[in-house]
Amino acid sequence: MLHTRSESDLASLAPSSPSRSPKRQVYYVQSPSSSMHATPNFTSPMESPTHPYFGRHSRNSSASRFSGIFRSSSGRKGVRSSKPNEKGWPECDVIVEEGNYDEFDDDKACTRRCQVLLALLGFVVLFTVFCLIIWGAGRPFKTEVAVRSLTVSNMYMGSGADFTGVPTKMLNVNGSLRISVYNPATFYGIHVTATPLNLIYSDVVVATGELQKYYQHRKSHKNVVVHIEGTRVPLYGAASNLIVEEGGAVQVPLALEFEVRTQGDLVGKLVRTVHRRRVSCPLILDSTSNKPIKFKKDACIYS
Incomplete structure (x- = not known):
């Protein structure tokens, strides 16, 4: 049944003032009951x-x-x-x-680090094995050293005094020593050095020389000449053992001793082969003879 509204009812429903907005009423929605229908x-x-x-x-x-x-x-x-x-x-x-994803990130980072470490370790192992193979291949090639001759240009013994004024016999020796060095290596050269080359009389060094360091190519021979000299060397009590011949000639028993050291660089400076040859040669010097003393193959001891 419809009901008509009067003008008074409509006026009461109209807003009281145009400047004021109508208040919004609050409505509540009733939630549905347990029944879905x-x-x-x-x-x-x-x-x-x-x-x-x-x-x-x-x-x-x-x-x-x-x-x-x-x-x-x-x-x-x-x-x-x-x-x-x-x-x-x-x-x-x-x-x-x-x-949390951090555990997966940590696992991935750990896996990468492990892979890098394994790759690095594998490279080091392979490179070490390669260097050992090269080093082992270069070990058999020992440098060969041979003393060829000794020429004495001047030998004189006389009376004198040492730096403290003690009177004794004085010896002067001046000569040259020729040495042959052979490098049998097929794939590397060598650096050759040596200790001082000494002429020794009764534990007294009467003359000495020095071999200059040099480089020698593979599969090559080289003859080296070393100057040996001793000036006013006091002999003290050892002078009584000198052999003096008629006419004033003096024979002095000496020993030539030195050591040759060779170094071969195979892989830059990472792999090296080092060989040492010690040489000892007995000899007798005659003050009246200027002939060179030649050494046979078995005249010296090589170790």
């Missing part, structure tokens, strides 16, 4: 499904209360919540994923 009750006409405001209001309400579970690209579950902003659009606040 129950008809919802609306307390306001604006909440009616036929009212145009109903759709927007329901969407905003649902957006404000929306929360859900999602699955990320990596397959992990998470919870996402949102709330409406001032314009009524849903705004995402926080995305919280279940679990």
Whole structure:
């Protein structure tokens, strides 16, 4: 049954002042009962499904209360919540994923480090084996040293005094020693050095010489001449053992001793082969003879 409204009723419903906006009334939506087929009750006409405001209001309400579970690209579950902003659009606040990815990152970093360490260790092992093979291949090529001759240009013995004024026999020796060095290595050269070359009489060094360091190519021979000299060397009590011949000739038993050291660089300066040859040659010097003393192959001891 329809009821007509009077003008007084309409006036009472009109706003009291145009400058003041009408107050928005609060409406409540009753949640549906346990029965899924129950008809919802609306307390306001604006909440009616036929009212145009109903759709927007329901969407905003649902957006404000929306929360859900999602699955990320990596397959992990998470919870996402949102709330409406001032314009009524849903705004995402926080995305919280279940679990922690740091453990996977740590595993990947550890795997990379392990791979790098294994690769480095493998390279070191292979390079060490290669160097050992090269070093072993170069060990058999020992340098050969041979003393060829000794020429004495001047030998004189006379009376004198040492630096403290003690009178004794003095010996002067001046000569040259010729040595042959052979490098049998097929794939590397050698650096040749030697200790001082000494002429020794009764534990007294009467003359000495020095071999200058030099480089010798592979599979090559080289003859080296070393100058030996001794000036006013005091003999003290050893002078009594000198052999003095008729006519003033003096024969002095001596020993030539030195050591030759050779070094071969195979892989730059990382792999080296070092050989040492010690030489000892007995001989007798005659003060009246200027002929060179030649040494046979078995005249010296090579060790």
